[in-house]
Amino acid sequence: MQGPVLVANRGEIAWRVLRACRERGLPTVAVYSEADRDAPWLAAADDAHLLGPAPAAESYLDTERLLAVARRAGAEAVHPGYGFLSESAEFARAVTEAGMVWIGPPAEAIEAMGDKLSARAAATTAECPVVPGTMEPTDDPEVVRAFAEQHGFPIAIKAAHGGGGRGLKVVRDPVGLEDALEGAQREAVAAFGRGEVYVERYLRRPRHVEIQVLADHHGHLVHLGERDCSTQRRHQKLIEEAPAPHLDPAVRDAMGTAALRVAREVGYTGAGTCEFLYEDGEFFFLEMNTRLQVEHPVTELVTGQDIVQWQLRIAAGEPLELTQSDVVLRGHAIEARVNAEHVAASFAPSPGRVTRWSPPGGPGVRVDAGVVTGWAIPRDYDSLMAKIVAYGADREEARRKLLAACEEALVEGVPTTLDFHRFALAHEDFIAGAVATVSVEHEWDLSPIAPAAPPEPSEGPARPSRTLTVEVGGRRLDVSVFDDRSTPSSSRRRATARSAVGGGPGEVTAPMQGTITKTSVAVGDPVHAGDVLVVLEAMKMENHVTAPRDGVVERVAVGPGDHVDLGAPLVTIAAEEAASASHA
Template identity: 55%
Template sequence: MPLFDKILVANRGEIAVRIIRACREMGIGTVAVHSEPDAGAPHTLLADEAVLIGPAPSSESYLRIDRIIEAAQATGAQAIHPGYGFLAERAPFADAVEEAGLVFLGPTADTIRSMGDKTEARRRMQTAEVPIVPGLVDPLSDADEAVAAADEMGYPVLLKAAAGGGGKGMRVVESAAELPRAFEAASREALAAFGDGSVYLERYLSRPRHIEIQVLGDTHGNVVHLGERECSIQRRHQKLVEEAPSAVLTPDERAAMGAAAVRAAEAVDYRGAGTVEFLYQDGEFFFLEMNTRLQVEHPVTELVTGLDLVEWQIRVAAGEKLPFAQGDLQLVGHSIECRITSEDPFHGFLPSTGRVEHLEIPSGPGVRWDGGVSEGFEIGLHYDPLLGKLIVHAATREAAIDRMARALDELVIRGLQTATPLHRRIMRNEAFRSGELSIRFLEEYAELLEPGADGGADARAAAIAAVLLEEAYRARRAPARIGGGSSTALPSWRASGWPWQGSV
């Protein structure tokens, strides 16, 4: 018997496809929710049932708690998986799901609240003896208090939003003269982004690496870590490339960081899959934040551990006990993930919109594509620009880089600009190949973002795109759009040979 008969996936794009596939392998029925423009999206077509929940704006569809719960109740779903983004780390959503008699496939609302408040999280980590970046554990009351604290701490300092992350409400301050204005700007941005203008202060690290630890906990008090991921290559605090394991950690450092992550999870009675993020510099590591959800970069951990994290989210939410202890887990080989977004990396990462006219997905040994788009699908500005994730696994880091370079050369997405050319450049960069990383990587190697020819890869991709199956493409129908019903059963669509099948 399956753990649940039916699960509703409260998300879209590649993560929704990923969850639906895991459910199918476990014999669990699925319900997709979708906005009007997502009626023909791959996640909508792949699920057993689909429910229209509103128009394009997220505030009227994917962020509508009431409509999502109504969809679950109307279709007989017993549990809801939030994916990441949208409502995944909203405690009121977790509360509402449980109050409706459904199972939330994630941590408890109390856990989400405690780790979503950055100052509360710092207090808890301090109590759990998890190293934190030197700084304050309480929000600042005004700019004068910020100046006094910074004078005592020493410059440079970092102002950070207490209620959120992702770079919002964050300012680096080099001197006392800059601080009042930076305080006001950070507070305004935090209020606009999170509805809370509280900010706090901590020491600024000049060239840290961003290293995070995947944790997994059950409802019986067991917590393990699944090793680390290196996520240092970022732009505007958003990750671009992730890999597992890190090229820099020693076995002792890995053990210490993993143990600290487990203490962090135990401090909040963590249930399910979560991630404890650290900054690492000169042999020291400091707690940054905890993401109380599945991460975008979870596939690299899956490939080096052999575990399906979505499956284990479902199993522990159903009350299963983890059948393995820390000593049973081993990391095998090396994995790298590149986020393929609809952005122009050589012009300030401006968003790119349009129709996916042609999609050619690489394959071969050790290559995985987690995608959420199909040929004929229209990419707009309503949602996150992530089109898919290209992931590779190999015996060594060097082999994984070479495999990723090959896979990127084979990836063709025609119809809009993507981040693929930048990823090709990164794979060829000597500093990256030697593991010399920090969160300033793209600042230090600014030439990677300069417009210009991208070697021969783009020319090869253009030639392939111009020739491959052009006549077949013209004859193809784009996936049909679903009408505006409340619930549509779609089991027959799985076998009807849609053009996107095998490419998502």
């Protein structure tokens, strides 16, 4: 493999893969949507091509457009990164049928693991324990209800395809069962294009521990130890570390051996991750991610292995030069995901322009970023901006370094999870290594994390020169221009801090930009404080906008499919006495 590699992704992972290809002497081709026209990572590629409009379905998820660009650019291979089409067997098959190298596992392995139900079956065949659950997809509330009656609440309704916590709803009592089923299906369709779901017993306080696997085309497999990813919100990871704290060596060995059995069962090649839930000394297979993981840097730091380089080498047909005895974990590494989210507003996605980005540095600190100062984070994709990773001789040293790095990091223009990381890394549970997947949302008091302050207007020249892009025949070219746009005014910026209740009395407004996927009320409906009014999707996640008080719905200003901006009116709630008077 010596020809160009097309990187079918965006953001920090595109930048990471482009760098790895450059280190290997491979020419690269980047792709981008109209929302990413000025993306900073595109400059790291030898060539860049426009895919299409901002919606992922018309750009990063469009197989035909990606293949057309690959053929036009003369790409020899395709690296999918993570997310988007990285776990699409159809895309992997289309790439190989087009005569290009797929830098990932075979389509058959993706199919076996991409459907969580067939993955559970494969794990069972490989004698790997699985969480009790259904083995067939369903859209029938009665099937879900029957499972709950047999196993008890809480239960988890999960998308059969995809991962990252999308399409996963926890049901704690019968009341919300049907809404949870509908919500899981909507999220699954929006994120993965398929709405099948299944049901599992929900473990009450597990840890999320995963094993990194490498497998070549010559029958050699090794694992690179484990990562603990238990610090989560909405079933999506916030902090990851390697190795897992306080994990019994016998459990570690058993988990690693089980992961290799599963990988061998499905004929796996390349880099992949088996995820497990661990509780009370037992572990259960959760799923296998047939791609690179966001948190791969922590494993790289404690093993000294470059996982992306191994992906490239394995795809080129090279054998693994590692045996299991060669894999030795040294020191400790912890990663913090920096997302554009408003922590004090339930981690609401908060796209916008980054007016200042100053990453931390120092010995043992690694930053994998997808932003620069001036970059506007689109609302069309996920909220990940960067990953800050710290390495130390032991866990406490790594924790202290990461805490200092998060305190040093500076982001202006959008709220981020940095405040959460500063809080979490100093939390007694994290210091003790006693975090479970439910800790952040159900055990920790996050009230000390203050709401994000409105950013101040940035200083500097009023007319900076900029580099913009044009397309000629769909190919990206950079041109330097003199930009006369001024900095956004402080009044406009202050809108990012507005409450979900604004405008007139009783008017509930959008807490973020997004798309309405469901309205749960109609004019005249009585509502109570906390009732769901509308469901708003932003950055691939569903967000419930709830009633701030009791009353009667006086106006519904939006419907499914509507795109709304921050502060847009959604629903107006009249006080019950006012509503009664108006009808008198």
